[in-house]
Amino acid sequence: MPRQPAGISLRSVGKTYRGRGKTVEALKDMNLECAPGSFTALIGPSGCGKSTAMRVALGLEGFDSGEVLISGQTPGQATAGGVTGVAFQDAALLPWRSVAKNVALPLEVLGRDVSKFSAEIAQLIDLVGLKGYENALPGELSGGMRQRVSIARSLITSPEVLFMDEPFGALDQIRRRQMNVELQRIWSETKSTALLVTHGIDEAIFLADQVVVMHADPGRVVDIIDVPFARPRHPDLFSNPEFHALTDRIAKVLHGE
């Protein structure tokens, strides 16, 4: 099936939370352009609005000003049309559903005939390395395995745009590295536009074509750094001096130096 992966575009997006006596500018004049088929990492301290930006792009939250386009559509149209896929910080699996049925959940929400997708479901479970666990319940899996199920679930609709909010935040460092390598492999096979929200600089550099750094209060983009390393990237990259130089550079931007 010929597909034209679409991009993500946030233009001068503003969003303000009004609390008791205090207003918080979660996003101020936020601009973000993700080219079709590119991988973007969104990084910043807690409360900088990076998760909010993603939730706005997904239509989970509204915004006060500006324009948001996902593959040329409004967030609501895009999500209801099955254009997007999403993986959250926590696997957020339904504990009473088997692995296969959890993977199929987005199809059910979109009102598609799940029985026609059994081949795709099996293929994705294989892709994330869980072949043989199709009928297992989430409670029987390790944290890393559950996170892989959520990655498989995010891909079941063959999304043109893939959103990930700290998908490996709950994993330990070693497992996180493994999942980074696997995510790169999976993403390169799907050719979708990916937006990854993360705390980890090394994870951002390893996976992304561009790293977008945000600061808090008000939530805004302070710098966009292109990552020059060729693909496919090998895990050795983590110990490459150029990799460390880039890490230091981003860290300085992140800490406002």
Next chain:
Amino acid sequence: MGNSLTSLRLKSVRNLVILIIVWEIVGRMDWIAGGALPGLSEILTRLWIDRGDYPGHIWATVYASGLGFLIGNVLAIAAGIAFVLSPTLLRLMRGVNIAIFALPPIAIAPILVLTLSGMAPRVTLAALGVYFVTMSATVIGLSQYDTRSADLVRAYGGGNWLILKLVRIRGAIPDILSGLRIAAPNAVLGAILAEFGGGGRWGLGTYLLGSLGRGDPARLWGIGLVATLIAGLSYAIFAVISSRISGSTRSVTLNTAIPSSHGENAYGRSIQALILCGTITLPFVLWWAFIKLTGVPDLIAKTPHGVFEYLFLNDTSAIARGKLLAALGQTLPIAALGMIAGLAFAFLLAISSRMFPGFIKGFMPVALVTQTMPLVALTPLLVLILGRGYSVTLWITISVTFFPAFVLLVQGIQRVPQSVLDLPRAYGASAWTEMRMVSIPAALPYLFAATRLTVPRALLGVMIAEWLATGTGLGNLLNRSRGYLDYGMIWTVAAVSVLLSVAIYYLVLIVERRTLVRLGMQNVE
């Protein structure tokens, strides 16, 4: 682990055997109140002799409580879903819900017998007994869903209906099942109480009432055991089902976000006042509608206005008021005393449970079993042992408040994380200091919750004891009014006991909110 479990089981079996032997000896020797407690073998022998009587009675009780259980729960679950979908509806119905929760079944049993016929009073009382428990379990279960899963459904364009269908209903099943588990013995109790007040030929309640005058303790104990067995079995069935299912339902990770309650302050002052008015008047409207729908003549069935007339406008009103106040004067002090004693006892035992974990482990199963005992079946047995004085009323009230309060308090204290308990220890605090700093404050919200929840039970306990044993107070007034066909008084006692129960409930709630706000704590639902 496996070894200690086996040894625990062995110990339980050993304790049970010892208990039965002691019971047998005490019973055979007629040591307690001149033979009021027969030996187990005597009870079983009596059961065998009476075996021809039981099937008919058991069938009648099981049929009525089963049907009531079914109807009550279908309504309760439907209501729970409706309440979650519409918070306004929940607020409007709050008065009705609290009234159903607070009504002492014994007080409305005669009313149902007056207005309905055949099995209907028994089924209705059983259904009323299960409604509140299952309804609130459904609301809690549907409200405490995983917000992350809901986000996921929404991220694919799903709306509230899909979230309810895919995430919330399935997630609420363990809560609903534990509601059903607690509700099941209530249905049995409701059916037996209606049998008590309602005549008819069959039913364990009828059988018990008919056997009261025979002076045969072994038979009363037999009926009590059978009733307890039925209630206990119904509890056990749902306990097994829920333990099967909850294994696959427990969330695998901890969700830190609590679903926000929408619509609490979505309306202006005037609409809020309107809703409050509706909340208060709705129970009375339903009362009125119930009478009009059943078509029972005014002489027998009193509307809210009829009760007011009876109490304040008739020639005999002064006498009626006098009787009512005298009865209240007898019932309330002893109910309060019993409740305070039961709660204090439960509180002391629960906060010291950290010091004697072994004792609690052994005692919890006993406490849980007593929860399923139908109170009515128990009362005649206590009367046999304690006589017909005030002490029997007091003991019944203490026991009905103690056990639920104790279970609630222990569960509350067990929610305190181990690390919080360890902290004072790590600084060398004594057991008493630890208790003062951690266990007592931690148990306080649960003490309030227990007080609120046991008010209707305490009133029920006192009234049953008064009806069956002491011949005083509201329970006796109710019983005598039935004899005199004083319909106005029957309705008045029912209405007053419900209003009283609701009033005390709110009184505790107000004190609770004030105290907990001062201490910076959350109240427990």
